[in-house]
Amino acid sequence: MAFKKGEDVELTIDSAAYKGKGIGKIDGLAVFVPNTAPGDRVKARIIKKKKSYLEAKLLDVLEPGPHRIEPKCQHAQHCGGCNWQHVSYKHQLEFKRDQVEDHMHRIGGLTHMEVTPTIGCDNAFHYRNKMEYSMGHKRWLSREEINRDEYVDDRCFAAGLHAPGRFDKILNINECYLQHPISYNILDFVRSWCIEHDIAPYNRIDHEGFMRNLVIRKAWHTDDLMVNIVTYKDNQDVVEALSYALQNEFPEITTIVNNVNDTRRPTAEGRYEKVLYGSGNITDKIGKYHFNIGANDFFQTNTAQAERLYEVAKSFAELSEDDVLYDLYCGVGTLSLFLSDSCKSVLGIELEEVAVKNAQKNIQENNVGNVSFVEGDMKDVFTEEITSEHGTPDCLITDPPRAGMHPDVVERLKELQVPKLVYVSCNSSTMARDLEELNEVYNILEVQPVDMFPQTYHIETVAKLRLKE
Structure with a gap:
C-alpha cells in the first residue's frame, strides 16, 4: 500500500526506538511516532516518507498501553526537555537498556553481549543542577x-x-x-x-x-x-x-x-x-x-548520578596503587580527580584550552599532587612521546563526545594495548561502533547503562574491556 504525506493512519506501537520515538508497523513498514509508548494504539499523521520507513506525528492515543502514565508536567507533550515523561520510570530504565543492547548487537556486532540492567536515578525529577x-x-x-x-x-x-x-x-x-x-x-x-x-x-x-x-x-x-x-x-x-x-x-x-x-x-x-x-x-x-x-564551565548536569557513574568506572578500572592511569577526553578533570586516590598517577588529555585551565585549577584547589593534564587534539597528542614522558598506562579511561573516538585514536589504542580499558559514553551507537574495532584486541566483558537524565531518552553507558591473551 502506498502511503501519502499528510495521510492519517492507525497503528499499535510495538517498541521504543532511538531518540525516544515509538515504533510500529503498517504493512511491514516501520513508522516512528514521538510521544508514544509500547502498547499504545494511536492515530497519527504521516509527515515524512522514506524508502524503508515513515515518520508521523501523534494525533490521538486511542488505547493507552500498559507503560503509559499521565505526565506530571502540562508541557510534556510539546517540550524538548522531557520527551519520555509519559512512560513510567521503571519502563524508561528497561527501554534504555534495550536501546543500548540493540546498539551493541546491531552496530557493534557483539551479539553475545547481554547488557546489564540500567542503574536508575533516585531523583527522577528535580535532578538537574x-x-x-x-x-x-x-x-x-x-x-x-x-x-x-x-x-x-x-x-x-x-x-x-x-x-x-x-x-x-x-x-x-x-x-x-x-x-x-x-x-x-x-x-x-x-x-x-x-x-x-x-x-x-x-x-x-x-x-x-x-x-x-x-x-x-x-x-x-x-x-x-x-x-x-x-x-x-x-x-x-x-x-x-x-x-x-x-x-x-x-x-x-x-x-x-x-x-x-x-x-x-x-x-x-x-x-x-x-x-x-x-x-x-x-x-x-x-x-x-x-x-x-x-557560568560557562562544564560540570556534570546530574551531580548525584555522576557519582554513581564514576563509581561504575572505578569498579571497572580495578585500579591498584601502582597503576598509571590515562583519562582521555578528560574535560575539567572531575573523573581524573575522583580516581586519583586509587592509583599512582593520572594523566588527563583534553582538547579545550579552557577546560584544561579549569582542570589544573581543580587539582590545585583540592591539593592533589598525582594528576597532570595535557592540552591538544586526542589524535595528535596521544602519541609515543606522551607515553615516554608520563609512563605507559596500566589502565585507560576514555569518555569521548557524542561522535565517539577519532579512528586514529582507536587505532592507537589497538597498537598500545593497555591491559585495562574503560569506555564511558553518552552515545551508545558510536560506542558500539568503536567497540567493534576494539574487539579485535580486547574482550568486552561488561556493558553498564547509567541513567543520568530521567524523563528523556538519553543514556550514559560504561564498558569494561580487558586485553586478549
Missing part, C-alpha cells in the same frame, strides 16, 4: 490554539524551552520539574519583570531586542545558587536593576552574572561576562572533591 532557558518574541502554539476559529497571536515575551526542532519558537512554560522548584520561580519572575519594564526579548530572525537566555545553576551539595542573565546588548542599568530585584525576591541567590552575547551565535555563552553580585562562581562536590564552577 543547571537549566538553560531561552527567551524570544514568538511562542509555540498548542494544537488546541491552532485549531481555534478565532485568530491566536503567537507574539509575546516567551520564556522557557525551545519546541523540538524549532529554533525560532519558545514554549512559554508555566512549570518545570527538571531542576529545583526555585528555578522556574526565578524564570517566571524575570519574565514578568521584563514585561513590566518593557524589556524586549531577543529576536533571532531580525537580531534585535535584549534578553536572550536565563541560565540557573543550583549546586547539589551546597546552598550555592547562580543566576546568569544572558543579553544581546551591554546595558548595565537594566541588568543591575534586574539583579537588585532578584536579590530582594530570592535571598537564596548567592551570585548573579551577566553574559553579553552580542553575536549571532545561538549560545548562552557570552563574548564577555560581568559579575553583578557575589563571587561569580558556585561550589559543588563529586565524591570528596570540590569544584568551583563558573
Whole structure:
C-alpha cells in the first residue's frame, strides 16, 4: 500500500526506538511516532516518507498501553526537555537498556553481549543542577490554539524551552520539574519583570531586542545558587536593576552574572561576562572533591548520578596503587580527580584550552599532587612521546563526545594495548561502533547503562574491556 504525506493512519506501537520515538508497523513498514509508548494504539499523521520507513506525528492515543502514565508536567507533550515523561520510570530504565543492547548487537556486532540492567536515578525529577532557558518574541502554539476559529497571536515575551526542532519558537512554560522548584520561580519572575519594564526579548530572525537566555545553576551539595542573565546588548542599568530585584525576591541567590552575547551565535555563552553580585562562581562536590564552577564551565548536569557513574568506572578500572592511569577526553578533570586516590598517577588529555585551565585549577584547589593534564587534539597528542614522558598506562579511561573516538585514536589504542580499558559514553551507537574495532584486541566483558537524565531518552553507558591473551 502506498502511503501519502499528510495521510492519517492507525497503528499499535510495538517498541521504543532511538531518540525516544515509538515504533510500529503498517504493512511491514516501520513508522516512528514521538510521544508514544509500547502498547499504545494511536492515530497519527504521516509527515515524512522514506524508502524503508515513515515518520508521523501523534494525533490521538486511542488505547493507552500498559507503560503509559499521565505526565506530571502540562508541557510534556510539546517540550524538548522531557520527551519520555509519559512512560513510567521503571519502563524508561528497561527501554534504555534495550536501546543500548540493540546498539551493541546491531552496530557493534557483539551479539553475545547481554547488557546489564540500567542503574536508575533516585531523583527522577528535580535532578538537574543547571537549566538553560531561552527567551524570544514568538511562542509555540498548542494544537488546541491552532485549531481555534478565532485568530491566536503567537507574539509575546516567551520564556522557557525551545519546541523540538524549532529554533525560532519558545514554549512559554508555566512549570518545570527538571531542576529545583526555585528555578522556574526565578524564570517566571524575570519574565514578568521584563514585561513590566518593557524589556524586549531577543529576536533571532531580525537580531534585535535584549534578553536572550536565563541560565540557573543550583549546586547539589551546597546552598550555592547562580543566576546568569544572558543579553544581546551591554546595558548595565537594566541588568543591575534586574539583579537588585532578584536579590530582594530570592535571598537564596548567592551570585548573579551577566553574559553579553552580542553575536549571532545561538549560545548562552557570552563574548564577555560581568559579575553583578557575589563571587561569580558556585561550589559543588563529586565524591570528596570540590569544584568551583563558573557560568560557562562544564560540570556534570546530574551531580548525584555522576557519582554513581564514576563509581561504575572505578569498579571497572580495578585500579591498584601502582597503576598509571590515562583519562582521555578528560574535560575539567572531575573523573581524573575522583580516581586519583586509587592509583599512582593520572594523566588527563583534553582538547579545550579552557577546560584544561579549569582542570589544573581543580587539582590545585583540592591539593592533589598525582594528576597532570595535557592540552591538544586526542589524535595528535596521544602519541609515543606522551607515553615516554608520563609512563605507559596500566589502565585507560576514555569518555569521548557524542561522535565517539577519532579512528586514529582507536587505532592507537589497538597498537598500545593497555591491559585495562574503560569506555564511558553518552552515545551508545558510536560506542558500539568503536567497540567493534576494539574487539579485535580486547574482550568486552561488561556493558553498564547509567541513567543520568530521567524523563528523556538519553543514556550514559560504561564498558569494561580487558586485553586478549
